Every structure is written in structure tokens, then in C-alpha cells.
Amino acid sequence: MIKCIILICGPPACLKSTLIQILQLLFNHYQILNLEFFCIKKFDEIFNRKKQENIYNFLSFDDLFFNYENDIIENESNWKLYRLLIANEIENYILSRIEKNSLINLKYSSQILNRLYESLKNLHHNSILIIEDNFYYSSMRHRYHQIAQRAEIGFAIIHLYSNIIIALERNQKRHISKRVSNISIENIYSKYDLSNDDLIINTTNQGLTCEHLHQILQRIEQACNKPEQQLNLIDNNEQRRLATEINQQNIIYQIDQKLRKFISKYLKEEFLNNEKFQIINEKKLYAEMINNKRQIFLELIKHKLILFNNNEDIENLFEQFLKENI
Template sequence: MKYSKMGTTIVLTVLMGLPGAGKSTLCETLASAASENPDLVDFIFIHVCFDTLIPLSLQEKFVEAKKAGVEDTAESWKQARQEVYLNVDELVSCLKTENYDSDVFKFFNVHRNCIGKDSRFVILLDDNFYYRSMRYEYYQLARKHTVGFMQMYIDINYNVAIKQNSNRTQRVPETVIQSMAEKFQPPKPTENRWEDPTFLTQSSDGTDLKGLWDMILLSMSSPVLPVENNEFEKEEARLICSRNVAHQADLYLRSLVGKTIKEDQKTGSKNNKDFAAQVNAARQSVMVSVRKGSLLFPPNIAENIDDTNRESFEKFLREEFKRNL
């Protein structure tokens, strides 16, 4: 199997799945198989293992702090992940400019003497990536540098993850896996164009390596291109939001309706029946804008709602709701 030397020499590959799915094992299998294939001898794998860069002991501290109600927990978690992101950004930039003397290579344990003149780079981003927004930021990074992008999803259920996690040297707490399983947002390439291509497998052992390699080579020959029309990107963000955020917006607005009506009943300042109709009309008006994509959310909440931006999301909706009352 030959690879094309057109396109790009770099592919950002996002691996996702529950803890214990076998993502790191798949990374090792992929690198080992490539070393035995003469057509792939120029490929260099850079394994970005988040559990190494953000140790499980530190992750557990974040979890415990969150349970204890420590306010800056989310911010600390975001900063730890942001450091990894910024280093990946610098890594891609250095690979493109062939600046192999940067300290960023030490950060990812990449040795200069491993890089040849015709090297091709597969950057394996090994994390759970259970929120779609976590994956989308790396798609945007691929767009920024005009390099390849793809996803690998090891789709296993909660019980299998628990069993396989029990065999690990460093085990992830079962409560963390359970919480992650409940929040996990699987890729939807048919709805989100940026999630195509995505390689799906149910096991790190029985993976179709040929199919996986074909997808890597396809991504390398078809890098993500910059968006020429910024209005198109804004419209795409609106549509993504209308699909992925509408349900959560509806749930929150319904709770806001109930709270608003109860507060009014305590004061008795308005006609209950008329005010209830007015409040519900305000909710419906906001939801119509959300579903049509005409309500432009701020960038940090336009793609997905998670623990890091829920407060901003609810504040934005409250303000829109008040404007429609």
C-alpha cells in the first residue's frame, strides 16, 4: 500500500472511548504494525497520552475537589488540558516548519534522530474525549495548520470498560467511568461534517488495521482547509448548536419558567394565568431561535455544553429569556 506525497505530512488523530477501552493498546499496535510494513517505514507516531501528561493522581484530585465544591476545580482542569493543547499546537507548527530543535519535542518525548527527510507524522491524541467540544477544538487546530484530521472511536459499553479497567496497573475509579459513560457523546459524522472521517471499532485487539490505515492515508491526502468565508463558519456553528444544544436549552428554560412563575406567585404582583402564558411564550420564542440557529451563542458555548461552560450557557439563556418577557 503506497501513500500519496500530496496533501500534508501530518494527521491529528483523536482517539476516544471510556477508560479501559484499549486506546493506548491500539496506539502501540498501530505503531508496531507500521514498523513491519516497508510502505510505511517513513511514518512516525507521536503518542500524546493525556493520562501521562495529566497523571491519574492529579485527575483524581480534580474529581475529589469537585465533589467538595471547590470553585476553581473546573478552571484548574481546563488549564491542565489547555497546556496539552498549546503544546500540540506548537508541535504541529514545528513539524510543518521543520524546526526540530524546539523544547516541545522533549515535552512529547520525541527524539530528533528519529525524524527523517521524508517523515510523515501521525499524532495520536489519546484521551477519553467524551464531550464533542473536546474533539472539535483539535479539528479547529487541524484547520488552523491545514493538516489532516480524523477520529478513532473504540465503542465499548460500561460493563466491558469496568472489567478491562480492573486489569490496569493504574485503575480509574468506577464512579468516574460511570459518570463519563452517562455524559459520553459518540461521534455523529452524518450530522457533523467535521467528524468525518471517523474509524469505529468495538475492540483494540480485533481492529481492522488495513481499514484504519486507509483512513489515515485518506486524511493525510485531504487536509482540513481554512474557511474562506467567515460567515459560513458562523452559520455552521449556529446549526451545530441548534442540533446539539437545543435539548439542554429546552430543559433549562422549562425549569426557569417554573421558577419564574413560583416567584411571581409569592409576590402576587400579576395575574397568575396571564403571566404564566406570557412566561411560556417567552420560552417558546427563545427555543424557536435556538432551533432555527438564529440565536448566536458565544463561541465558548456554541458547540457543546459541558461542566466547564454550563454556567455561561444558563446565564446567556436567562438574559435572552428576560428580553422576551
């Protein structure tokens, strides 16, 4: 059991990583940080008390997905599955459940879970778990609220937000290895679901200020002092719903793996037998089009607009789909 879960959310380039770095410096007693001196009058009482009482554990999805992110975000079903896996394992860990989640089988499951367990290994009853990610859908955040309710621990959501123009400018100033595409940033902004019930920190004009840090530390303290209440509604029905969702997502993932192997073989045969594919650009465009058809096919299955049974050959079904749609 831990004391509290804090979600640090927001679109790219809104200073989430900067906030995490500042909090790490503060909570790890770094004496070189001038910020502590300048802000001491504003949050001395909260800061000094928390340094003695609590252990802060920081968990970043970027760190968990490092070197695997391109594969993971390639399609939305895959992306959701990994996040579901992580949330489930965090819940198991916090509630000291021995059983492991055997329904989700993903390419990088073992590597990512090893990183996750390494990040969680020092948790204890006074720990505060701070998780950083975009969390732009409210449903992503709701899953962790449920965990806090089941564990009857504190919970808070802190949004870092800014004008999209400023976010794009900040993104361009990043090291090239850490930049996010403008399209991705614009996409997240278009989907981002802010809630007025949460703490919203606007970093547009002044970035992160001492007053912002004061508000954030106060919100963390409030969450620690007011644990969430267990809701009877989320027990059996929610567990069944989650089990069904996991099973459905896993089926989609297994189908996707079969289709990828089929497409690899299919493209080799097409390129070998068709003279127009002697031009490299033609090969690239055709491969992109086929993979787009794979995404559409998966979405149709997911929404039960294409039905099949377990005995049916999914590769043949997809090949027929290609013939009808190319």
C-alpha cells in the first residue's frame, strides 16, 4: 500500500518533464538548487515536512517505452493495450496481489514490466507515486482514479497546459532527439480533455513559477490527507468489464500480429511479380496503402462490422477484404 497517486498530465512541450526534474531535485535534498532558496518563503512548511515523511517515486511513460515507442504507437489498439497492461500491473503492485495478468501478451511486455517493477520496488506505506504522461483522454486518468479508490489512498490530477503556439515554439527548441512532430502535438491538443475539477497550471506566459510549485505541493498534501473512498459499484461489474476489455484487446492484438506476417509475405510476392514495383517509391506507397487497409480492417473487427469465428482463416478474410477495397 502507498499513500497517494499523483498524475502529471498535459500536451507535449507544456513543461511536464521540467516539473518532474524540479520535484526530483527538491525531494532529493539537492543543495545546489537556487529555486529552493527563492521559493522557501512560499512553501517552506510543506516542503520541509514532506522531505521527512514521504518517499516520492517518479514514473514516466517515456522511460517505460524508451526504444520501443515507434512500435508501440504504430496503431491505437497496440498503444491502448500497453497502457492497460501498465495500469493493471500498478494496481496489482499497490494492492499486493500475487497474481500476474496473463491475458495480455505483447511484444515488449516483459521488458516494460521489468522497467515498471524497478521503478516501483521502493514503494512503501508513506510513498507518493507521481506518474507523468500526456493522459489526454479522461478515461486514461479515470483508470488510475479507480486504483486509488480500490486502495483507498489519495489521488490528484495536475494538468500542465499552455497555448499551442508556445508549445510548438518550445518543441522546436528541444534537442532534435526529443522533439515531437507538430502533427502529433496538434492531434493531442485537439483531443485533450481538461477537467475543471483538477489543478490546471497554465505555463504559457511565465513557464513554471514559485507560485505554481506552491499550488502543486499544496494539492499533493491535500490528496495525501484525504484518501479516496472505496466504491462498491466498481468491484464485480468493473472487474468483469475490464476482463472483457482485456480479452477483446488481446484478440485484436493477435489478429494484428498474424496480419503483419501475412502482409510481409504478400508484399514480397506483389513486388516480385509486378513490374511497376521496380521503382522504390512505388513500393513504399503501395506498402503504406496496404498497412492503412490493415488498420481499417482491425477497426471494423473491433466494432464488429466484420464478423468471423475462431475456425475462420483471418489471412484469407483479409486477402478478400483487400481484393474488394483496392
